[in-house]
Structure formats: C-alpha cells, structure tokens
Amino acid sequence: MIAALPRLHAVTDDRVAARGGLVxxxxxxxxxxxxxxxxxxxxxxxxxAALLDLARRLAAALEPHGAWLVVNDRADVARAAPARAVQAxxxxxxxxxxxxxxxxxxxxxxxxDAGEARAARADGADFLVAGAVFPxxxxxLAPAAGTGLVTAAAATGVPVIAIGGITPALAAxxxxxxxxxxxxxxxLWDAPDxxxxxxxxxxxxxxxxxxxxxxxxxxRPVAEGTTLRELLAQLGLDPRAVVVEHxxxxxxxxxxxxxxxxxxxxxxxxxxxxxG
Amino acid sequence: MTTTVTAPVFQDTxxxxxxxTFRSRLLVGTGKYKDNATxxxxxxASGAEVVTVAVRRISLDRTQEEGILYHLDPARFFLLxxxxxxxxxxxxxxxxxxxxxxxxxxxxxLEVIGDQQTLLPDVAGLLQAAKTLAGEGxxxxxxxxxxxxxxxxxxxxxxxxxxxxxxxxxxxxxxxNPYSIRTIKARLSVPVIVDAGVGTASDACVTMEQGVDxxxxxxxxxxxxxxxxxxxxxxxxxxxxxxxxxxxxxxxREVAVPSSPTTGMLS
Numbered sequence: 001m002i003a004a005l006p007r008l009h010a011v012t013d014d015r016v017a018a019r020g021g022l023v024x025x026x027x028x029x030x031x032x033x034x035x036x037x038x039x040x041x042x043x044x045x046x047x048x049a050a051l052l053d054l055a056r057r058l059a060a061a062l063e064p065h066g067a068w069l070v071v072n073d074r075a076d077v078a079r080a081a082p083a084r085a086v087q088a089x090x091x092x093x094x095x096x097x098x099x100x101x102x103x104x105x106x107x108x109x110x111x112x113d114a115g116e117a118r119a120a121r122a123d124g125a126d127f128l129v130a131g132a133v134f135p136x137x138x139x140x141l142a143p144a145a146g147t148g149l150v151t152a153a154a155a156t157g158v159p160v161i162a163i164g165g166i167t168p169a170l171a172a173x174x175x176x177x178x179x180x181x182x183x184x185x186x187x188l189w190d191a192p193d194x195x196x197x198x199x200x201x202x203x204x205x206x207x208x209x210x211x212x213x214x215x216x217x218x219x220r221p222v223a224e225g226t227t228l229r230e231l232l233a234q235l236g237l238d239p240r241a242v243v244v245e246h247x248x249x250x251x252x253x254x255x256x257x258x259x260x261x262x263x264x265x266x267x268x269x270x271x272x273x274x275x276g
Numbered sequence: 277m278t279t280t281v282t283a284p285v286f287q288d289t290x291x292x293x294x295x296x297t298f299r300s301r302l303l304v305g306t307g308k309y310k311d312n313a314t315x316x317x318x319x320x321a322s323g324a325e326v327v328t329v330a331v332r333r334i335s336l337d338r339t340q341e342e343g344i345l346y347h348l349d350p351a352r353f354f355l356l357x358x359x360x361x362x363x364x365x366x367x368x369x370x371x372x373x374x375x376x377x378x379x380x381x382x383x384x385x386l387e388v389i390g391d392q393q394t395l396l397p398d399v400a401g402l403l404q405a406a407k408t409l410a411g412e413g414x415x416x417x418x419x420x421x422x423x424x425x426x427x428x429x430x431x432x433x434x435x436x437x438x439x440x441x442x443x444x445x446x447x448x449x450x451x452x453n454p455y456s457i458r459t460i461k462a463r464l465s466v467p468v469i470v471d472a473g474v475g476t477a478s479d480a481c482v483t484m485e486q487g488v489d490x491x492x493x494x495x496x497x498x499x500x501x502x503x504x505x506x507x508x509x510x511x512x513x514x515x516x517x518x519x520x521x522x523x524x525x526x527x528x529r530e531v532a533v534p535s536s537p538t539t540g541m542l543s
Contacts, residue, residue: 275330276305
C-alpha cells in the first residue's frame, strides 16, 4: 500500500502556514531531500478554498522532486490537491472513512500512547505519527512520552514517524527505538536554511534502518536484518498459526528465527480459511 | 403388543484413505457459510470427520475474519487442505506444499481448474501435479471429472483417492452420470469419493447407492436455508445410500409382482 514512506516529515502548524514563504521553503527542502521528504499541511486557519489553494501550490512544488504532500484531517482537500496521504489527528475521522473520501491515499494517524497505536493499527492505518517523544515548544504543556512510545508504536508493525522535540542530534536515538522516520516543525521551518536543515536530519538518520519488502503483496519497511520471526511478531502473528514462504521457498517454523530478510524480498504469510 | 425397532446395524468395510481410517463416509467443506457458528453447527450435525479447508493469505490489517482454526478444533476434525483456485500445476503444488507445512497431515485435495465458468479440471495439469506431489510423499485426493480414463491415469500417478464430480462445483445439479461413476468405482482399486454437485439428500443417497466409497459436499450445506438441518439430512442420506448399496437392490421389472399371497383368497 505504501510505496515508500518518506523518512523526514516537515510538519506545519498555524504559525508556519500563516507566514510567507511556505511554498518556497517546502520546495527548497524537496530539492534537497527528494522522495525522502513529506510536508504535512496542518493549518486550521484558512477556509477550505484557501487551504486547497495552498495544498495545490505545495503539491506542485513537491511532486517534481518525488516528495509527499500530506494533508491533515481534511481528506477532501487531500483528495482534491491531490496529496499522497491524509493524516488524522486526535478525534479525526476513522481510517475507513478517510479512505472512502480519499481513495488510494495513504492514511496516517497521530498516536500518543500504546493503546492508540494498537487501535490505529487495528483500524488499518498505513503509518503512525507518534509523539510527543521529547519536550517541545509546539506543545509546551504536553508531557513528553519518551522513546518508549516509539518502541510501543513500532511493536504494532506499522511504520512509525516520531515527532516532538526531535533534532538531528536525537534522530538516531528514535530510529534505534524503532522509528522509521522523524517529524519536525521548528527545527526545519525556523532554520535559516531549511534545505540545509533537511540534509542534516537525513544525514543523522542511521543509514540502513530499513529496507522495503513485500508482504502478502504489500510493500512495507522493515529494519535491515530483521528475522522472519521478528517480522511475524511485528505483525502480531503467532508463528504456529501461519505458514511462511520467503522468496518462493517455504521456511519451516524452527528456521524462522534464523532467516533474515533483505530489501526486495517477497514474503507470503498464509493460513487456512473456509473452503470446499 | 410392542415391537421394538432397533437401529439397523451393518458390517461395512473400513473407509481408509492413505492409511487414515474414517468412520464417516461424508466429507464436508467449510466455505461459504454465512458465519462460523453456523458452519460449526452444520459440521457437528453432518457427523463428518474430514473437513476441507483452503490456503489463503493472512489479512495483515486484521479487518478480515480470523483463520478457520480459531473456530475448528484440529484435534477433532481431520483437516483436508485443498488447492482450490489454482489454475496451473505449479500453483497447485505451491499451495499443497504450504498446506503441508501447516503441520496437520500429508493429505491434499488436489484441484487444478481449467475453466472459470464450469470449474472443470485441467486434466493435463492435474496429472502432472498429482504425480509430482505423490512422489513428494503427499497423500493425493484428486478432484476430477467423471471420466474413467482420467481416473485410471490418476490412480497410476499415485493418487490415494480419486474424486470424480457428480456435477459442477456449487451447481447442486445432483448426480448427472451414474453410469460413469459406477464404471469408475468398478475399475479403480483406490477409494472413489464423489466430490461436488449434490444439492439435496436424495442426490447424496443416489450417489452412495452407486457403491462409491465416500461423498464430499460444501455448497449443499452452506447454502441451505438451515445448514445444520440439511447436514443432518445428508448424514442420514449418505448412510442410507451406503446401506442400500451394501444390501443389494432388487432387480427392476416392467411388470407388477404381487407382494401378498395369491392363494387362500375367499371364494
């Protein structure tokens, strides 16, 4: 479902969206980061028409570089722009309804604790934005959850983008905790040179935290060197209830822990269903 | 005066497939039920020991129904995996190997479908897959059409049982060619299990009266208005047909023969 979820997410807020130069800054970051960048349009300030106009200008600036536009909550704007994904905040529409409004777009969900992460996964989200991990100026009153939140969210098997007080210096720590990528507001938009800030983040992300494998026909990012047994655990599957085929070869249960996946691998997970 | 009616007890030969002995000659599928509780009730009522299952991808988003083993006790039912939906020998063999890896048994209900509309088998693919799988130690039960020569070739290929159809899968048309089924049963030494096409209890009874070893059905139960009641009827019909076959029917005559004495009439 997700072709390749970007690893660096530049999230806007009302303050960032309201000031001038947003599209130009987004374009500069996209030129530097290419398809590894996603820009989240999260403003609640403008009305629908103004928001869509901004979304379209952002999409036009990002798409030539393969960067994603992600629109928060407004699935109608996401579909019309069009964006690559829609991101549901707390209290937002459910994943199925978002897909109904914006079919074909990836769906992300904000999660703040392990329970929300499990619910988002059960609801079918394609990625999770988990935070706040560290204390942040954007939400000065919100307690920081720490990297434990990242680990708990990653345990669902759904790719996790860590948010909240993340700087290039802290990027490696959240990736080590299980994050696929990082999101930032001030560290990117308020930087004197946003392109340089984007480069600094990408350079700080551990080089090979993940590869893309195909599981039952769907692409998903996994950490390099993940074993099949770990992959099943990330997916919440009991190894006794599943038969695993790895690049067309059946892997016996006792060999799952010793078999590691590599980028481009095709994995099929099957079980018995009703049949005649 | 009271007459005590006792259940008819008859001696039957054991029903053995690839070394596995079963009491019930009725085998049932687990697909197409409106829900799992209805399916379980129908399986119970059928008295079947062998139930068929299909191999499919696990739903990773968990929005779909869980696997069937959450509803069926594999210690209680003998799980016979099928290769339904496979259109090539390669696909069918891939599914068979995955099914065996689930770890229950080495039996496979082999289907290689050749035509989407009729779901009739691709005989060439079926023979190729049967031979390869039998060579790999599988106990192959091959779903085939009601053709004697194909049935003989499947037996030669190492199949443990041959499963000719009564009529197309899911059609409910009943036994279309009793002659072919009788011929296949008469010529094969491996068990013959009629698979697919029965619609109601009389179809099951007539099919078993041909002398076949067993009967497999799915849609007739799953799509009945009351699946558990139809399963009960099918159980009785399967036993009735088997008993009638063993009992040996009277010859057909074109003229009436009185059942009561013709002597001792009043003048």
